[in-house]
Amino acid sequence: MYNCVSLGLALWGILALAQDKDVLGAVAFILALCYKQMELYHSWPFFCYLLGKCIFNKKENRFLKLVRLSVAVLGTFSLCFLPFFKQKGSIFQVLHRLFPFERGLYEDKVANFWCSISIFVKLKDMFPQKSLIYLCLSVTAVCLLPSGLNLLSRPALSRFKLTLASSSLIFFLFSYQVHEKSILLVALPFCLLLPNYPFLSFWFLHISTLSMFPLLVKDGLILQYFSCQALFALVVLMLYKIMPDQVSKKRSNLLFNWLLRCMMLLSVSIGLALSIVSLVVEPPNDKPDLFAVFIAVYCCGHFLMFLICLHYIQFTLDRPRSNPVKSNSSPRKNGPPERKKASEGHKKIKKH
Numbered sequence: 001m002y003n004c005v006s007l008g009l010a011l012w013g014i015l016a017l018a019q020d021k022d023v024l025g026a027v028a029f030i031l032a033l034c035y036k037q038m039e040l041y042h043s044w045p046f047f048c049y050l051l052g053k054c055i056f057n058k059k060e061n062r063f064l065k066l067v068r069l070s071v072a073v074l075g076t077f078s079l080c081f082l083p084f085f086k087q088k089g090s091i092f093q094v095l096h097r098l099f100p101f102e103r104g105l106y107e108d109k110v111a112n113f114w115c116s117i118s119i120f121v122k123l124k125d126m127f128p129q130k131s132l133i134y135l136c137l138s139v140t141a142v143c144l145l146p147s148g149l150n151l152l153s154r155p156a157l158s159r160f161k162l163t164l165a166s167s168s169l170i171f172f173l174f175s176y177q178v179h180e181k182s183i184l185l186v187a188l189p190f191c192l193l194l195p196n197y198p199f200l201s202f203w204f205l206h207i208s209t210l211s212m213f214p215l216l217v218k219d220g221l222i223l224q225y226f227s228c229q230a231l232f233a234l235v236v237l238m239l240y241k242i243m244p245d246q247v248s249k250k251r252s253n254l255l256f257n258w259l260l261r262c263m264m265l266l267s268v269s270i271g272l273a274l275s276i277v278s279l280v281v282e283p284p285n286d287k288p289d290l291f292a293v294f295i296a297v298y299c300c301g302h303f304l305m306f307l308i309c310l311h312y313i314q315f316t317l318d319r320p321r322s323n324p325v326k327s328n329s330s331p332r333k334n335g336p337p338e339r340k341k342a343s344e345g346h347k348k349i350k351k352h
Contacts, residue, residue, distance in 0.1 A: 001307040003132055003181065004324045006036035007188055013046070014164070016191065018157055022050055022065070023072045032291040034080040037098040041168040041185040048148045052155030095257070105132055106178045109292040111211035111299035113173045119293065136176040143170045146207055147314055159314055160197075164189035173303055182217045183208045194236075197313070202236045203264050204306050211299035222279065233268075267302065273299060 009032035016025035024124040029046050033039040054066040084090040106115045106126060114123060114136070123132060146166055151163045172178055187208050209229060216225050232310040278291035 029157040030076040045163040048152040052152040109296045111296040116300040162314040209300045
């Protein structure tokens with residue numbers, strides 16, 4: 001409940017970092033994290049970006065910047081948890097509620113990796129709860145390292161936004177105890193990527209909404225789902241013509257762009273068909289969650305593809321583009337050939 005508060009505070013922190021107000025951004029994010037522990041999805045990019053600026057930014061005193069950020073973070077944490085230190089054992093109760101491991105590996109039919117492979121491998125029956133927690137922690141940590149270390153060594157706002165998207169998506173796919181609504185934490189950074197990568201962002205936001213369709217059906221939000229999906233597609237289609245797509249700029253192959261758009265249209269069409277079929281067709285009595293599982297697996301496959309795309313974009317962000325066409329600097333120095341011929345003709349006329 002009230003996810004908008006933590007998401008709003010996190011967005012405030014991101015906007016503050018975009019304006020080089022790092023202390024304010026750190027305070028805003030810590031407030032978001034203290035309000036809702038699910039903001040851990042965004043914690044790794046914040047940590048790597050701010051630490052990278054403290055290490056590699058030569059424009060200001062790096063040690064002083066590290067001290068200011070440390071004081072701001074520790075001070076905000078202390079103020080938020082100060083009331084719980086008055087009674088013995090209260091802080092442990094808070095930590096226990098922040099990490100409710102007893103709820104299980106995932107809830108309902110969430111579109112993450114563990115729920116999708118449970119069709120073939122019943123991890124809950126094969127391993128005890130403690131082993132599953134360590135498994136999720138290990139896989140999540142390993143997947144977070146590449147983009148985080150890249151951001152740490154080369155802190156830039158463009159990398160920060162890409163790492164926000166990939167980090168939150170990794171948490172959603174591989175962490176322990178994931179809910180369907182946790183995809184909202186991934187949707188936030190993808191909304192920030194919309195001006196630069198409208199094609200990729202629109203595709204993800206459409207699939208992320210589809211992943212919550214079974215939950216929206218339970219809440220009686222079917223009409224709102226279809227109307228918002230259609231309206232969002234219309235708005236993005238209108239804005240797509242004026243938004244520069246960085247992915248399209250890097251790919252000059254028209255055939256590649258055409259195939260990519262066909263894939264997206266096919267993906268959206270299949271998702272729409274799954275939504276309609278799940279409403280019209282009755283599932284078998286022994287498999288009441290059949291269509292919910294189909295939607296979860298379908299969306300999970302897309303999320304894995306988006307994760308690969310994000311890493312590819314981030315690690316090729318500053319790659320120099322090959323430009324076989326030479327610049328026109330030499331003709332400017334010597335003048336165009338037409339002018340040369342004209343000047344030679346004038347000289348001949350003067351001689352005669």
